[in-house]
Structure formats: C-alpha cells, structure tokens
Amino acid sequence: MTDTRFDPSSADGRWQRAWEEAGTFTADSYSEKPKSYVLEMFPYPSGRIHMGHVRNYTMGDVLARYKKMRGHEVLHPMGWDAFGMPAENAAMEKKVHPGTWTYANIEAMKSQLKRIGFALDWTREFATCDPEYYGHEQALFLDMYEGGLVYRRSSEVNWDPVDMTVLANEQVIDGKGWRSGAEVEKRKLDQWFLKITDFAEDLLDGLGTLDDWPEKVKLMQENWIGKSSGLEFSFGLSNGEKLPVYTTRPDTIFGASFCAIAADHPIAQGLKDDPEVAAFIEECKKGGTTAAALETAEKLGYRTGITAKHPFTGADLPVFIANFVLMDYGTGAVMGVPGHDQRDFEFATKYDLPIARVVAKDASQADAPMGDEAESGDGVIVNSDFLDGMSVEDAKAEVIARAEDGGWGKGTTVWRLRDWGISRQRYWGTPIPFIHCEACGIVPVPKDQLPVTLPEDVDFETPGNPLERHPTWKHVDCPLCGAKARRETDTLDTFTNSSWYFLRFASQPADKPFDADEIAKWMPVEHYIGGIEHAILHLLYARFWTRALAYLGKFEVKEPFAALFTQGMVTHETYGRSVDEKPVWYSPEEVERTSDGATLKADGEPVDIGRVIKMSKSKKNTVAPDAIIANYGADAARWFMLSDSPPERDLPWSEAGIEGCWRFVQRLWRLFDQIDESATGEDKALARKAHQAIVAVADDIEALSFNKAVARIYELTGAAEKAAPSEARNFAIRTVLHLIAPMMPHLAEEANAKLGNTALIANAEWPSHDPAMLVEDEVTIAVQHMGKLRDTLTAPKGASKEDLEALALASENVQRSINGAAIRKVIVVPDRLVNIVT
RNA sequence: GCGGGUGUGGCGGAAUGGUAGACGCCGGGGACUUAAAAUCCCCUGUCCUUUGGACGUGCGGGUUCGAGUCCCGCCACCCGCACCA
Numbered sequence: 001m002t003d004t005r006f007d008p009s010s011a012d013g014r015w016q017r018a019w020e021e022a023g024t025f026t027a028d029s030y031s032e033k034p035k036s037y038v039l040e041m042f043p044y045p046s047g048r049i050h051m052g053h054v055r056n057y058t059m060g061d062v063l064a065r066y067k068k069m070r071g072h073e074v075l076h077p078m079g080w081d082a083f084g085m086p087a088e089n090a091a092m093e094k095k096v097h098p099g100t101w102t103y104a105n106i107e108a109m110k111s112q113l114k115r116i117g118f119a120l121d122w123t124r125e126f127a128t129c130d131p132e133y134y135g136h137e138q139a140l141f142l143d144m145y146e147g148g149l150v151y152r153r154s155s156e157v158n159w160d161p162v163d164m165t166v167l168a169n170e171q172v173i174d175g176k177g178w179r180s181g182a183e184v185e186k187r188k189l190d191q192w193f194l195k196i197t198d199f200a201e202d203l204l205d206g207l208g209t210l211d212d213w214p215e216k217v218k219l220m221q222e223n224w225i226g227k228s229s230g231l232e233f234s235f236g237l238s239n240g241e242k243l244p245v246y247t248t249r250p251d252t253i254f255g256a257s258f259c260a261i262a263a264d265h266p267i268a269q270g271l272k273d274d275p276e277v278a279a280f281i282e283e284c285k286k287g288g289t290t291a292a293a294l295e296t297a298e299k300l301g302y303r304t305g306i307t308a309k310h311p312f313t314g315a316d317l318p319v320f321i322a323n324f325v326l327m328d329y330g331t332g333a334v335m336g337v338p339g340h341d342q343r344d345f346e347f348a349t350k351y352d353l354p355i356a357r358v359v360a361k362d363a364s365q366a367d368a369p370m371g372d373e374a375e376s377g378d379g380v381i382v383n384s385d386f387l388d389g390m391s392v393e394d395a396k397a398e399v400i401a402r403a404e405d406g407g408w409g410k411g412t413t414v415w416r417l418r419d420w421g422i423s424r425q426r427y428w429g430t431p432i433p434f435i436h437c438e439a440c441g442i443v444p445v446p447k448d449q450l451p452v453t454l455p456e457d458v459d460f461e462t463p464g465n466p467l468e469r470h471p472t473w474k475h476v477d478c479p480l481c482g483a484k485a486r487r488e489t490d491t492l493d494t495f496t497n498s499s500w501y502f503l504r505f506a507s508q509p510a511d512k513p514f515d516a517d518e519i520a521k522w523m524p525v526e527h528y529i530g531g532i533e534h535a536i537l538h539l540l541y542a543r544f545w546t547r548a549l550a551y552l553g554k555f556e557v558k559e560p561f562a563a564l565f566t567q568g569m570v571t572h573e574t575y576g577r578s579v580d581e582k583p584v585w586y587s588p589e590e591v592e593r594t595s596d597g598a599t600l601k602a603d604g605e606p607v608d609i610g611r612v613i614k615m616s617k618s619k620k621n622t623v624a625p626d627a628i629i630a631n632y633g634a635d636a637a638r639w640f641m642l643s644d645s646p647p648e649r650d651l652p653w654s655e656a657g658i659e660g661c662w663r664f665v666q667r668l669w670r671l672f673d674q675i676d677e678s679a680t681g682e683d684k685a686l687a688r689k690a691h692q693a694i695v696a697v698a699d700d701i702e703a704l705s706f707n708k709a710v711a712r713i714y715e716l717t718g719a720a721e722k723a724a725p726s727e728a729r730n731f732a733i734r735t736v737l738h739l740i741a742p743m744m745p746h747l748a749e750e751a752n753a754k755l756g757n758t759a760l761i762a763n764a765e766w767p768s769h770d771p772a773m774l775v776e777d778e779v780t781i782a783v784q785h786m787g788k789l790r791d792t793l794t795a796p797k798g799a800s801k802e803d804l805e806a807l808a809l810a811s812e813n814v815q816r817s818i819n820g821a822a823i824r825k826v827i828v829v830p831d832r833l834v835n836i837v838t
Numbered sequence: 839g840c841g842g843g844u845g846u847g848g849c850g851g852a853a854u855g856g857u858a859g860a861c862g863c864c865g866g867g868g869a870c871u872u873a874a875a876a877u878c879c880c881c882u883g884u885c886c887u888u889u890g891g892a893c894g895u896g897c898g899g900g901u902u903c904g905a906g907u908c909c910c911g912c913c914a915c916c917c918g919c920a921c922c923a
Contacts, residue, residue: 004876216842220918223841228922247923260923299921324921334923342839343921416922535918644850644862652850656863664862666876711852711861718861782857787904789857813890827903833856837903 006669006747008633015749016117024762025064025119029507029518031073037522038064038076039502039561041530041538045080045127047105049112051570051615052531054625055651058641059567059706060529061118065742066701068119069766075522077505078113078120080106080127083134083429084494089179091428091460098428099456102129112626117634117745119762124505128497129428133504135451136513137496138433140549142444147552149195152442155421159187164464166425186285191423192432192490196544199551200225200415202558203543212563214648217535224536226416231400232331233409235259235308237319241267243308246330246414249337250403251395254384255358257348258336259308260301260322265332268321271304277321284323299324299347311408312385322347330414338374345374358384359392420541422493427458427466429491437478437485446479452487465489498538499545502528502560519555527704528561535566565704568650572621574610575600585620593655612652623653635744636661642706642743664714665747668740671721672751675733679725687728689719690735691773697739698766706743713739738767782833783808785817801828808834 019025040060043053064076080102087098094101106127113120126133144150158167162180166189171178196203204225207218230248237243243259261268263284271277280302301320308317317335324343325334338348338355348355359379360366366382381387387395403409423432431452433445445452455473458466467473467489478485500513502525507518539561546560575586575598586607592599600607615622628637639661645651693716700709713736720732741748741761752761776797781804783791791813795804805826808814814836821838828834 216918219842223919226922230923245923249923322921324923326922329922331923336923341923343923346921414922532917646851649844649851654850654863657850660863663876670877707851708861714861780857784856784904787856787902792857816890825903827856829856833904835856835903 004670006633006665006750008635008665008746009630011750012115012117012629012634012746015746016114018749018760019117019119019762020122022760024760025068025074025076025121026123027075027077027121028073029521033071033073035522036064036067036072036074036527037502037506037525038067038074038527039505039525039529040078041528041534042079042081042498042501043109044084044086045082045102045105045109046086047108049109049116049625051623051625051653053113054116054637055570055641055647056529056531056567057113057116057118058638059565059647059704060527061120061638062642062701062706062742063527063529063704064119065745065762066698066766068762069738069742069764071765074119075506076118076120077124078118078122079125079501079505080109080129081494081498081501082106082127082129083491083497085426085428087428088426088460095460097456097458099129099454102127102428115629115634116625116638119745124508126504126508128430128494128501131451131453132510133501134430134497135453136504137430137492137500138445138450138452139447140500140513141430141492141496142433142447142450143552143554144194144548145444147548149198149548149551151193151195151419152190153193154188155191155193156186157189157191159185159189161185162463166423189423189425191421193419193421194544194548196420196541197415197417199544199547200227200417202547203417203540206543206547206559209559210562210564213561214564214566217532217539217564217566220535221540224417224540227413228416229411229413231396231403231409232412233311233403235311235317235335237267237309238307238316243267243319243333244331245333245335246412247335247337249340249396250399251381251384251387251390251392252337252340252358253310253335253399254312254387255337255339255356256310256317256335257338257354257356258317258344258351259319260325260334260336260344260347261319262325262327262332263321263323264327265321265325267306267319267333268304271321277302277304280321284321299343299350301347301351303351311403311406318353320347320351328418329416339370340374340376342374342376356383358382358387363389420493420544422496423490424493425465425468425489426491427454427460429494430496431467432488432490432492434488435476435478435485436488437481437483439483440478440480440485443478443480443485449479467491495537495541496545499541500549502542503546503549514554516555519557523555523557524560524562527563527565529565529567531569532566539564565647567647568645569614570653571612571650572615572623572653573612574619574621575607576610576619577607585618587620588623588655612650614650615653628658632658632662633665633746635747636665639664639710639744643710644707646707647704664717665744667721668717668736668744668747669751671717671733672737672755674725675730675755676725677730679727679730681724681726683723683726683728686719686723686726686732688773688776689716690728690732691769693739694735694767694769695774701742709739710743713743735767737761738764779831781807781831783811783814784833784835785814786837787835788817790814790817795831797831799830801830804828804830804834808836 038060040056064074068074082102087102090096090101091098158172160167160177160180160182162182167177172184177184204227207221210218228248230246231250232244232246234242234244263281268281301322304319304321306319308319310317336344338344339357340359355370357370358381360368360382361379363380378392381390381395400411433452435443435445437443455470458470474487474489476485476487503514503519506522507514509515542560547558550556550558575591576583586600590601591607592601598607598609599605636658640658693712696712697709717736720729723729737748737751748761778794779797781793781795782789791811793807795807805828818838823836823838825837
C-alpha cells in the first residue's frame with residue numbers, strides 16, 4: 001500500500017456506512033449466543049454533544065464491541081430523554097414549539113454521535129416524547145394505579161406567582177424563583193404520588209445484592225432511604241391533648257427536660273390566635289433555604305406554656321415550638337434530651353433548661369459534669385431509675401417493651417424516604433391519563449384511548465400551564481357516565497420517563513410497553529455507565545419502577561442494573577483575566593498555549609491559567625467534539641477518552657494530548673503496513689509479549705481499566721516496531737490490530753481491509769492466546785542488602801533458592817555493600833528477589 | 839457537623855507487602871532535510887565527591903528482612919448529605 005497516512009475524513013464515514021448497511025450492531029433478541037446489555041445513560045437532547053457524552057459513550061462502546069468480539073449478542077441502544085423544561089424555555093425565548101425544537105436537536109445530536117462511530121443499535125432508537133413511548137408509559141402508570149401504587153393527596157409546593165408554575169426545590173434560590181425572581185409561595189395543591197415507600201425496605205435490602213455498584217452510590221442511596229428505628233409514644237399535655245413524639249433514643253428518656261414541636265405542627269397552629277405565636281411561626285418559615293443559612297441557624301424556640309407529663313417521673317416538661325423540628329419527619333415533635341443530643345443541648349443552653357446526664361462511661365461517672373457539648377456516644381445508663389446499669393442497647397429495648405406493655409407507645413421504624421410526587425404543572429411531559437368527573441370522581445382513561453397526546457396548538461406567550469388554559473384539550477366526556485368532565489392537566493415528572501426506558505430498549509412491541517420474554521432475555525443491564533449526579537434519584541426511581549412492575553407481575557427482574565459504573569468528568573484549564581476587578585474568561589480557541597504560559601491571540605498579551613475544572617459554558621473552557629473529530633478523526637478522540645486517566649476520575653483535556661493520540665493513530669497505520677508474509681524465523685520474546693497483551697488487555701477492558709489497556713497496547717506496539725521481521729512480528733502486529741479494534745474501530749477496519757480481509761473486523765473474534773506462551777523463562781531478580789536494592793540479575797524461571805542465593809552473593813555490588821559483615825539471614829522470594837540481612 | 843474519596847516526577851498516572859515512577863504528555867539533545875513538517879534515535883524524580891551512592895510516594899510514628907501498599911495519629915484538597923429526633 002502506498003498511503004503513508006491514515007485519513008479519517010474519508011475512512012470514518014466509509015466504515016460507519018459499512019456497519020450500518022450490514023446491520024452489524026443490530027441486536028437479535030432470539031440469538032442463541034450469551035447476551036450482553038451495555039447501556040449508557042441516555043442524553044437529554046440539548047442540541048449538541050459535549051465531551052462528557054463522548055467519554056461516557058466511548059467507554060460503553062469499547063465494552064460493547066469487545067463483548068461482541070467475545071461472541072456475545074450485544075444490546076447497545078441509544079435514545080433520547082426528551083421531555084423537560086429546556087424545551088419549554090426555548091419555546092418562550094425562541095417562539096418555537098417544544099416538539100419542533102426537541103426533534104431538531106435530536107437530529108443534530110444523532111448525526112454527531114454517528115460521526116464518532118459508536119456501535120449502537122439505532123433500530124431501537126426512540127425519544128421519550130414520542131407519543132408511542134409515553135402512551136405505553138401511561139398504560140404502565142394506570143397499571144400501577146390499579147395495583148394501588150398511585151394516589152392523590154394535597155401537598156405543599158413551591159409556587160412561583162409570576163410564572164404561575166410549581167418549582168422544584170433546587171429552582172428556589174434564596175426564597176425566590178430562579179427564572180422570575182419572584183418571592184416563592186408555599187401552596188397546597190392536589191398532587192399525584194407514587195408509593196415508593198411501599199418498597200423502602202426492599203430497595204434498601206436490594207442494595208446488598210448489588211456487588212458491582214460503587215460503594216459510594218449504595219451508601220448515598222442507603223442514606224437517602226434513611227431507615228431508623230425507635231419508639232413512638234405520646235405525652236399527656238396540660239391542655240388535655242396528647243403529643244405523639246418519635247425518638248431513636250428511648251434509653252435516654254429520663255434525661256428529657258422539654259418537648260419541642262414543629263412550627264406547622266397542629267398544636268402550634270392551634271395557638272396562632274396569639275399574635276406572638278403567629279409571628280414566631282412566620283419567622284420559622286422564612287429562615288433557611290440555603291445550606292449556609294441552615295448551618296449557622298440558631299436554635300429558636302417559643303415557650304407555649306403547655307406542659308407535658310413525663311411517662312415515668314411524672315415531671316412537667318415545658319413544650320416549645322422550635323425551628324429545628326421538622327413536621328414531615330417522624331411525628332413532627334420530639335422529646336428534648338440535652339445531655340445526649342447536640343441540637344437539644346444547644347437549645348437547652350439557650351433557654352436555660354436542665355441538662356441531665358443519663359449515659360456515662362461507667363456507673364462511677366454518673367455524676368460527672370457535662371462538657372460543652374452533648375455526649376451522643378455509647379455507655380452505661382445512669383440516673384434513670386430501673387434502667388440504671390444497662391447498656392444503651394438494652395435500655396432501648398427495655399423502654400420499648402415497657403411502653404408496649406403499658407400501651408402508651410410502640411417500637412417503630414421511620415423512613416426518611418417520602419413518596420414520590422410526580423405531578424408537574426407543565427406542558428412538555430407525559431400527560432397523566434386521568435379524567436375528573438363531578439359524579440364519578442377520578443376516572444382512569446380507558447386503555448384503548450391511550451395515548452393521551454399533548455395538543456400541538458399551544459402558546460407560551462403567557463405564564464402558567466399551557467394545558468390548563470388550552471381552549472378545548474381538557475374538556476372531555478367522562479368515560480364512565482358520559483357527563484362533561486375535565487382532563488387532568490398535570491404531566492409526569494420526567495424522571496418517570498427514564499425509569500423504564502431500558503426496558504423499552506430491550507423490547508418494543510407496538511401493542512404493549514414490552515414483552516416479558518424479551519425482558520427475560522436481555523435484563524438486567526450488565527454494564528450501566530453514567531454520571532455520579534444520578535447516584536440517587538434516577539437510579540433509585542429506576543430500581544423502584546422495576547420492582548413495582550415486577551410486583552404487578554410483568555416480569556421477574558428486580559434489579560435493573562447488575563453493574564453500575566460512574567465515570568469522571570472531562571475537565572480543562574481555564575483562561576482568564578481580571579478586567580475592572582471582574583473575571584473575564586476566554587475559550588481555548590482564543591488562547592495560544594505555550595509550554596510556560598498562555599497569551600490571548602487577539603492582543604498577544606498574557607492571560608492567567610486557572611484551575612482545571614469541569615468543562616462549562618460559564619467558564620468558557622469547553623472544547624467541541626465536532627471540531628476535534630473534524631481535525632483528528634473519531635479514533636484519536638476515542639483514544640484520548642480512554643487514555644491516561646482512570647475512567648472513574650476526571651479527565652483533563654489537552655491539545656497536546658489529542659495531538660499525541662493523532663500521532664499514535666498514524667504510528668499504528670505505519671505499523672499495520674509492515675506485515676511481511678515472507679518473513680521467517682522466531683522471536684519468542686515478542687510472541688510472548690503479544691500473548692500476554694491479549695490476556696492483559698481483555699482483563700483491563702472487563703475491569704473498565706481502559707487506561708491500563710491503553711498502556712499495554714502502547715507497550716506491545718513499541719516492541720513490535722522495534723522487532724526485526726519474523727512470523728512472531730506479524731502475529732504481534734495482527735494482535736495489536738485486534739486489540740485496538742474496539743477502541744479505534746475505523747482505523748482497525750481500514751487496516752484490516754488493506755491487509756486483504758473482506759470481513760469486517762467488528763465481526764472478528766478476540767484473538768486467542770496460548771497459555772504456555774504467557775510464562776517467562778527468564779526472570780529478573782532484585783538483590784537487596786538490608787532491604788535496599790544493590791543489584792539485579794537474570795535467572796531462569798523457577799531457579800532454586802540455593803542457586804539464587806549463590807548468584808546474589810556473587811554480585812560485586814552486593815559484596816561491596818556487605819563489606820565483610822556476618823550474614824545473619826538470607827530471604828529468597830523465588831523468581832522475585834533475594835534480600836541479605838547482616 | 840456527618841458520611842465518602844483522593845494525595846506518587848513539570849503533568850495524567852502504573853505498581854498480588856518484594857527492582858517506585860510502567861505507559862503517555864511536556865521538555866532537552868541528536869539524525870534525516872536546502873529548510874520546515876512528518877518520522878526515527880537518545881536523555882529526562884532530586885541531590886552528591888557519578889564504574890558508585892544518598893534521598894524520595896502529603897506529614898509524624900509503628901509493624902516487617904522489606905511499606906506507595908498494613909496499623910495508629912495528623913494535615914490538605916475534592917464530592918455528597920444537611921437541624922431526620
């Protein structure tokens with residue numbers, strides 16, 4: 001061949017078309033082969049692929065292509081998480097319909113993805129805003145309703161009075177709407193909920209089976225579910241009412257010196273006629289939306305004048321309204337034990353309440369004074385009547401037992417996890433398939449009338465939910481009685497769309513959401529790859545939906561994702577200057593980077609090189625994948641994504657790095673040209689390296705240690721380049737070609753074709769290795785004196801301890817170091833080292 | 839505050855308790871060329887009295903013949919949660 005350069009601008013597209021025409025990556029649900037389901041979290045169609053996507057999808061792609069080479073039937077699909085706010089924002093700003101905007105973005109991103117050469121089964125592509133998809137989602141939602149997992153109740157929401165919309169907590173900034181800047185109100189609205197709490201225990205237990213999930217993610221989910229156990233009991237109040245409280249420390253009950261209730265607790269609300277109480281409650285509501293405010297927030301209380309009778313001592317404890325008690329956890333009321341709870345301690349200190357010790361290191365410390373903070377640790381119960389001398393654990397059990405025997409309380413489990421509120425007062429989402437009828441109440445839309453589609457003729461000129469103000473859409477007849485009725489105008493939280501998309505990828509019949517046999521074939525996902533930002537919500541919701549659908553008898557899968565991998569971010573240096581004391585940022589294209597600094601191309605003056613941080617528009621430190629692929633080709637970009645940084649860590653993008661990848665692509669291209677069929681002769685060392693690399697690269701890919709696989713390939717490449725022509729060298733070169741095939745598929749196909757192979761290398765088998773060739777016959781032995789390296793020597797593998805010791809003692813360097821001292825001991829690790837101790 | 843993670847050359851990072859720095863990037867020197875690009879070769883942790891040696895994996899201790907790796911105590915940075923009773 002005469003080409004001295006690999007030209008991706010012609011090769012990339014050629015092979016992408018070849019794969020597409022051959023249907024190389026179309027998954028066959030009825031294949032006899034073992035299956036692999038490789039999935040990356042599907043993207044929101046913002047309109048353009050960023051480097052984070054490229055990294056994410058390259059990792060999955062290498063796995064998918066590798067598994068295929070290993071003889072697996074691979075399902076590697078792609079689609080679009082296409083509902084959500086940005087489309088509505090675009091509609092308002094650009095006067096374009098959310099659907100038009102979204103589908104145009106999908107087209108743009110799809111063509112970008114295709115240019116990177118991902119081994120995706122595009123026949124299964126869908127967008128969650130396709131009526132077909134959300135129609136099936138509505139059907140599943142109705143099934144959940146029938147199964148008792150859906151309910152409606154009044155719930156407090158963040159209401160933006162200007163945009164006339166409900167805001168998520170993270171859209172409320174300092175008590176104001178993020179878009180309108182208006183003061184956010186708390187409003188009670190009837191909202192739809194999914195009963196995720198029914199599955200709290202199962203979702204928690206299931207974490208124990210997820211051996212291939214990062215510990216960190218499991219821990220985050222565990223904390224989010226937040227199981228705690230304790231005692232719920234009621235205080236009798238001086239006003240004749242009962243005050244139920246929940247505590248995880250019933251063992252400290254004798255240390256209780258006050259009670260505290262939340263500002264929105266019914267008892268507090270009942271005292272609102274007193275203007276002082278009303279003012280205090282108002283103050284509690286205002287305080288603290290931001291994290292910083294919460295941290296520094298002072299414990300504030302209002303003494304109600306009501307007292308609570310202690311169930312054992314009969315003492316009268318003052319009841320406070322307090323800003324640190326939350327209505328929506330436990331009973332919204334607590335017993336205050338200042339000695340052994342830090343919040344209670346701070347509160348008691350401020351309001352001069354008794355701080356009693358009821359837990360001590362040992363019985364003799366019963367009267368030890370309290371320090372300047374609460375003691376929440378373990379110990380022995382003291383000053384507590386019948387509990388004295390018990391361990392904390394025994395005392396908890398004893399108090400719960402007495403409460404249950406006495407009928408005034410019971411052991412309880414409390415969860416932090418709340419039911420999932422799924423109502424959104426927005427247009428661009430899945431319509432909730434219900435009808436409100438005066439006579440019949442809430443009526444599900446009959447399944448044969450699904451999908452309930454979104455109306456096309458909507459305007460975004462005025463604030464509020466376009467579905468609500470649409471002239472005709474919501475007016476329907478009741479499916480039961482035929483009377484005039486009203487459609488539900490709320491749409492589903494977009495997290496519901498991503499809670500089952502992996503099922504629809506696996507199976508997409510027209511008449512139902514999925515087919516049980518196909519689900520059984522493909523699920524669970526073997527490799528799920530995405531960002532850590534989805535550690536809790538998306539992954540918990542998807543686990544819940546899978547359980548809920550299994551509970552409804554749809555299939556038997558419980559955990560959708562057998563293995564989870566959370567990849568790091570793509571980062572870049574930042575370039576900036578301080579202009580009038582305000583930072584001004586420059587993009588990498590505007591800057592000339594030299595080895596010791598950077599200058600602005602526009603004026604030639606230096607700019608400051610800032611921290612290496614996640615690529616973001618605001619800091620202008622982004623690099624567009626499009627431009628990179630146009631300049632260097634898809635394979636160099638893919639190789640960069642896999643090189644150097646371990647995949648779970650951040651990857652710093654650099655111009656020099658991509659240049660290096662480009663050079664390597666060309667190096668390989670030249671190497672693949674050097675197969676010499678007429679070459680004869682052996683090169684056992686090189687052959688051994690090739691066999692070792694086959695095993696090592698496979699192991700590294702399976703462990704997702706792509707950076708190590710890359711290093712191995714560099715090594716074998718270097719060795720093959722240096723070697724003289726031989727059969728072994730031809731073998732090594734062919735091996736490199738196959739090892740890089742999952743990573744740099746275009747280069748691999750082009751070289752493979754040049755070598756006269758008519759079959760696609762994408763369909764090739766992973767090279768097999770000879771186990772006998774993995775073993776070295778000579779090893780390098782380190783020789784140490786007192787643990788310090790003095791020499792190295794070469795010995796046959798498996799040499800005896802005696803031989804190695806003799807060889808080591810024969811070393812000049814070793815003798816010089818020993819310098820005649822008496823040898824006390826010689827440690828020999830066969831095939832590794834000899835350490836002489838004097 | 840609680841929980842988790844990370845710390846190794848100029849940089850990204852390798853290293854079953856056994857030769858620290860594989861591999862890549864940057865940098866330096868050389869070859870080829872009229873010249874450049876491309877390519878190839880060599881060097882590249884610090885220091886010293888340089889056929890050798892000392893020091894060196896955030897800091898301080900410890901275990902061990904031997905510690906980046908194990909144990910104890912610190913420091914720094916990053917991430918998550920946040921008054922959850």
